């Protein structure tokens with residue numbers, strides 16, 4: 388018997404979970420759908436299958452895909468959860484087993500079970516594949532028609548681990564450019580830049596030494612450049628091992644903007660200092676007569692601070708949790 392969701396603004400209003408999967412062949416349209424508008428619109432977001440264990444952190448809510456298929460003045464709708472390992476285990480149990488905010492609150496039945504992430508952050512179509520993304524893990528491939536989960540996708544074994552949830556598809560070449568933060572879990576600030584060709588094969592990987600270990604969520608490309616905006620929301624294993632939240636805001640470090648020619652190597656990256664601010668998302672970027680212009684969302688400091696885990700009696704320095712997993716204390 389599924390329990391009711393708790394009274395939580397992150398589970399109410401526009402965030403209220405949908406507990407069903409359904410198909411509508413012909414949605415009611417207010418006004419008139421343009422006759423020449425045809426295609427599919429996909430979106431994904433957190434939609435927890437069951438009432439959460441403890442504090443709800445939407446960054447780890449189960450991803451649900453919503454597909455709107457438009458054509459012939461009609462709009463069809465379909466929604467499906469992404470069948471992650473977590474989703475399947477909880478479906479079988481009929482309740483939440485994984486805490487979305489603190490691994491210490493996991494049900495003992497799933498102790499040591501590796502997460503595949505929640506696949507809840509973004510969804511992208513490239514080379515005929517539909518990929519549900521969450522930055523700490525590899526993509527999960529989805530059937531574009533049925534929304535069936537096909538499973539983790541690693542570019543035929545060539546993607547070493549995770550990838551950003553915000554890859555960029557070059558409209559001229561069809562290439563997908565993306566990166567991985569903390570790709571080897573060394574937490575030394577290194578970034579991997581990847582390029583997949585228009586056919587979906589991973590054709591280029593460059594390891595870039597970042598200025599410091601930080602949460603880099605998005606980036607920009609232009610026709611000729613790759614731009615990283617590294618902001619001082621830092622991640623420290625030292626803090627984690629001391630039992631403190633691993634993620635902290637360190638404005639004294641300032642921002643570092645990294646610029647690399649698309650055809651260049653790691654040695655070609657130039658880092659430019661800038662005053663401290665927080666940038667989660669980039670809108671667009673382009674080259675402009677020797678300059679690079681980037682449109683982005685800038686905050687003075689993180690406006691959505693990661694939830695901090697509450698110290699508890701008997702806490703010991705943490706060794707096992709993966710700091711990149713959003714359940715590890717963000």
Ligand SMILES: [Fe+2]
Pocket residue numbers: 508552553604668
């Ligand atoms: Fe994002």
